Amino acid sequence: MLELRGITKRFPGVVADDHVDFDLQRGEVHALLGENGAGKSTLMNILYGLYKPDEGEIRIGGKPVSFGSAKDAIEQGIGMVHQHFMLIPVMTVAENIVLAQEPTHAGVLLDFDAARERVRHLSETFSFAIDPDSRVERISVGQQQRVEILKALYRRADILILDEPTAVLTPQEAQELFGILRTLVREGMSVIFITHKLNEVLELADRITVLRRGKRIDTIPRAGATEQGLARMMVGRDVLLRLEKKAGQPGDPLLEVRHLHVEDDRHLPAVRDVSFEVRGGEIVGIAGVEGNGQTELVEAITGLRHPKSGEVVVAGRTISHGTARRMLDAGVGHIPEDRQRRGLVLEFSIAENIALHDYCYPPDSRYGWLFPGRLVQRARELIREFDVRGGGPQTRAAALSGGNQQKLVAAREVARDPKVLVAAQPTRGLDVGAIEFLHQRLVEERDEGRAILLISLELDEVLSLSDRILVIFEGQIVAEHASGATEEEIGVEMLGGRREAVA
């Protein structure tokens, strides 16, 4: 029903999509698989009318179409759920869904009852279990995603594009989403599912198209596809999917957190009475759904936020009123969850970014006088050691790809030889190759004897890397596991399921 032929899109200096063919049949889930920068999103943005292709054509039902904007695509029955939801938090579900296509009385007055009724009808048809009258800010992320899907259905979409839909979901929510998608497909809709997660592809997709560096590598049916095979197609070489590591050899506790209470920006308690320790040579993973206090916990440990009470002890030294500078000097390294907002000054060169913590100490500077030549020298060494690609010491950090930006951050933090390394979502948004590199590096650093605190929303990541796992829910540690816990068990705890039993 939908065909893309020979789609080519060039950006200055790079061909994002190079003569890509893609087709979608009625009632199928077609996964679009590829690393970051493989051209998946560009291709879908072309299909959704956000970019114009330089070459190639789009056919719907055999007829060539041309989209000037997303509006044209919507009229042709294409709906897209972006990675970042485009909802207005203070409005209700129904209001969000009918936005820009509101039913009216006599063409002027809004007909909210009709809107609500149509939303309720849609929601019931596909068993979405959503109350049209709740405000969007009060419903969970998973439900917000369903609102986005409903929005597309309301606009009579029969082709639904989902851009990395599970990135923000817990395993349970992801399963629910898959259930919804299966229902939609049964009703005759077609789904394009963009992802770089192999297990999801194998679970959900009917057919799989793999892109690599803007080229379509192949389109294959799910039957017979394997994770290893898909990973090889994505990356172009064999990839180590399951991290192989020896058991850790924990030494002395290097990071101790005692009865920590932290408030969020609105002065509401975000971290409540959290205590734990991380020993040298040990990776402790914190599993949890986004927004359960992880950000505040990390900020308190790294001195970026003042805890309300409690203490942080680094290598036996209690650091009270810890500022970021004091924590750095005490030997805490930090790979922040948002490398672009926090981890890097994007306008700075690679060399300047590497100096971000140590610019005020020799050899980078002396008596307040900076030595740019030494910054460049050190950057050159680290770029080589950490295999940062895409530029030299003078290249602006903004010009690097996400994976290389993250390698740059990791290089800086590890090169300071920290006792404690706090890694917050170190592989968020990275592709298979970069994830492999960072995971191996974290294990190497653990084997060097550092204490590593890993905070991640990806349960897979926590499970495969950690020697011990803590589960955080609503700002409290609700469970602790030695490595070897199952995904289901932890998934339930992440949603507060066993809270009473533990507390």
Place this chain on the structure above:
Amino acid sequence: MTEPVAPGSAPEPAAPPETVAARLAFFQQAGGLIVPLITAVLAFLIAGVIVAATGHNPITAYWDIAKGAGLNWFGHLSTDTGTTSAYNFTQTLLGTTTLILTGLAVAFAFRCGLFNIGGQGQYLVGLIVANWVGVTMVHLTRPAHVLIGVALATLAGAIWAGIAGFLKATVGAHEVITTIMLNWIATYIGAYAFGQGGPLQGSQPSAPISGTVVPSARIPYFWGDATLGGLHVGFFAALVALVIFWAVLNRTTLGYEVRAVGFNPDAAAYGGISVRKNYIRAMAISGAFAGLAGGMDMLGQFAPIGFGTLDVYGSSIGFLGIAVALLGRNTAVGTGLAALLFGGLLYGTTHGLSSNVIDPQLTGNLTSIIQGLVVLFVGADVLILYIWNARRKLARRVAPSP
């Protein structure tokens, strides 16, 4: 985009820059020298249209402005300020001296992500303090008297701007608001101090004008006559300030902190840099530049004649510094060149034009018009980049590059 692109890296469409500082940073990198040039040319073209609309020839008008600014001095080089062109040129450079410093006052804060609208107030407090030193501390001898006057003026400017920085760092009061308010406070302090019955009023009780600065506090002239006016050694101080500005920003840890905070306060804090401290310090340094400008003006060109209440109300050289910094892209070289341009315009439009080449109503206002257009176009940076890119695309289509 000449940087090598990493294999497999897709160009993420540049997110629209959000803060003023981020927009500015974007502008700096994207534009280089081209964008400020287009900005200036566009401003002159549109101002030319306005001149034409009043029934005069813009080319003649601009040529007369150039002559009024003393640019024809280069045709017959002479150090004798008796010749009109040489005298005009000294006055252009005198204006440039002040504009370099008030421009740097805006530029330095900008590099820290702060918009210092308060150059005018900082300039005035510097000027007031310098007048007080120049009139009262009569027992001092020449180099010491001048240096103390200039130093205290600089300090006053730093404190004045530091107040805004302090308020920003402690209670989050926006520096645009506070510096504007501090401008008015400085203005009325000046009007009061120099006005009738004010503490710094001169010897004539009926004239609301400050006292004249005693000779020992006057900045020496190196070109032209001190009483008739010429160019004093403060010009070199301004040039040194440009070098200091560049060196501090690019070669010191202080400058590193300023730039980090200016580009991304979150990342700077993560790097262990105190954002609050930098807000206060950057504002103080900014204010020091403007205070120095006020001090040198008072002990230089205004020393023999004094500075009156009406001068306080009429002065806008601190505001012009905003246009200088914006046009100069907050760099040392850019600020120097933009100050020269506006210095020439300022003197050329007020002294070079006769009514047959330009509408008399337009003479002095032409500088303001061009100034306004420059600020406007800096706000429309994306537009100018768009025009420039469209032009390049067109050129590529006509002659494909190898």
